[in-house]
Amino acid sequence: MLSRIIRQTHMYLALFFMPWMLMYALSTMLMNHGPVFRKPPQFAVEREQTYTAAFPPDAGPRQMAQQVLSDLGMDGAHGVGKPGPGGRLTINRLDPVAPRRITYTPADGKLIVERQLFRAPALLERLHRRRGFQQPYLIDDAWGLSVDLVIAAMVLWLASGLWMWWELRITRRLGALSIATGLALFGFFLLTI
Amino acid sequence: MTFNRFNRRLHLYLGALLLLWFFVYAISSAPFAHPRWFEPSSDSEPLWVTRFDRPYELAVPGGADLKAIGAQIVRDAGLNGSFGVYQPNQKQINLYFPNFLKPVRVTYFIDQKRLHTEDRRFRWPQFLQSVHARGGYERDSLLDDAWAVLVDLNCIGLLVWIASGLYMWWKTPGVRGWGWLALAAGWGLFALFLFAG
Numbered sequence: 449m450l451s452r453i454i455r456q457t458h459m460y461l462a463l464f465f466m467p468w469m470l471m472y473a474l475s476t477m478l479m480n481h482g483p484v485f486r487k488p489p490q491f492a493v494e495r496e497q498t499y500t501a502a503f504p505p506d507a508g509p510r511q512m513a514q515q516v517l518s519d520l521g522m523d524g525a526h527g528v529g530k531p532g533p534g535g536r537l538t539i540n541r542l543d544p545v546a547p548r549r550i551t552y553t554p555a556d557g558k559l560i561v562e563r564q565l566f567r568a569p570a571l572l573e574r575l576h577r578r579r580g581f582q583q584p585y586l587i588d589d590a591w592g593l594s595v596d597l598v599i600a601a602m603v604l605w606l607a608s609g610l611w612m613w614w615e616l617r618i619t620r621r622l623g624a625l626s627i628a629t630g631l632a633l634f635g636f637f638l639l640t641i
Numbered sequence: 642m643t644f645n646r647f648n649r650r651l652h653l654y655l656g657a658l659l660l661l662w663f664f665v666y667a668i669s670s671a672p673f674a675h676p677r678w679f680e681p682s683s684d685s686e687p688l689w690v691t692r693f694d695r696p697y698e699l700a701v702p703g704g705a706d707l708k709a710i711g712a713q714i715v716r717d718a719g720l721n722g723s724f725g726v727y728q729p730n731q732k733q734i735n736l737y738f739p740n741f742l743k744p745v746r747v748t749y750f751i752d753q754k755r756l757h758t759e760d761r762r763f764r765w766p767q768f769l770q771s772v773h774a775r776g777g778y779e780r781d782s783l784l785d786d787a788w789a790v791l792v793d794l795n796c797i798g799l800l801v802w803i804a805s806g807l808y809m810w811w812k813t814p815g816v817r818g819w820g821w822l823a824l825a826a827g828w829g830l831f832a833l834f835l836f837a838g
Contacts, residue, residue: 459820460823462802462806463810463820463823466803473797545835579674606663616653623654630662634665637784637787637791
């Protein structure tokens with residue numbers, strides 16, 4: 449009975465988390481060949497408009513960015529740096545599929561929204577690097593939780609995999625050899641690079 | 642040997658071979674996902690320890706080949722090993738010697754004519770992160786290239802696990818219905834994260 453529970457947990461967890469593992473496998477491979485696939489992001493202007501914001505006098509870039517995004521109806525995870533010359537504010541609206549760059553220049557009341565052109569390698573790398581628990585948005589925390597669950601699932605796959613291997617007497621010797629080879633290879637690189 | 646049996650054995654032995662990588666990639670994801678949990682306490686010793694700090698002068702003309710400049714600094718500092726080099730601003734050149742256990746970093750302060758070399762203390766979160774993030778074929782080192790090949794093999798291994806796991810699920814009687822449900826729920830949730838972000 450226990451064996452059956454372990455096998456089925458191993459399998460159903462794997463089926464559920466398949467998209468995550470597929471994404472991590474493909475994105476890691478692309479990142480491992482960075483110079484081939486990594487290109488500077490290209491943007492296309494989505495809209496250009498006049499915009500005037502009245503920020504509180506003590507507002508920092510984060511608060512200003514929040515207000516701009518809220519006014520544009522684009523609230524969500526974002527990053528923002530220190531204002532540039534003339535108070536120019538550049539906001540990176542983080543989004544796995546369609547990240548946008550919003551540039552607001554208070555001096556001439558101009559606001560430009562640019563959309564990053566889609567590239568599959570960039571999408572995979574964004575997903576790989578996406579973090580939760582760092583933005584005040586539920587969807588990002590939920591993603592962070594899913595990553596935590598993937599970590600837990602990976603440890604569970606290992607433990608349950610070892611259990612299933614040990615149960616199959618006929619595979620013990622070759623399995624042990626495979627584990628020892630992996631350990632030796634890992635140890636070699638740990639000490640040499 | 643039937644294909645079904647071959648598929649099962651492949652799934653198992655591949656898992657056994659890549660077990661340690663898989664484990665390290667799993668647990669090393671935690672410091673990336675929760676950096677605050679792994680921040681050193683304020684009273685802990687500094688992460689980097691100065692090995693030496695001495696006067697040094699090397700002309701760095703504009704548009705110079707950074708790799709060659711870095712190699713010269715490495716020779717002059719009496720260091721060895723594969724390294725990376727970058728220039729974050731006009732005032733300094735940074736070199737780093739990636740190493741899982743004892744990485745070294747060198748900073749050449751151009752304006753101060755000073756060379757600063759530091760060793761990193763061993764700490765588990767940094768060690769795990771360095772294993773997790775290491776890869777690529779850009780360094781002029783056979784061992785680094787061999788590690789990058791292993792990273793690729795791990796990725797291929799994951800894809801093989803997915804494919805062979807799907808085959809086993811399909812060939813196992815009585816689990817298709819719940820399997821479809823797990824697959825659909827996983828893809829549905831993933832799509833939600835993709836498009837509601």
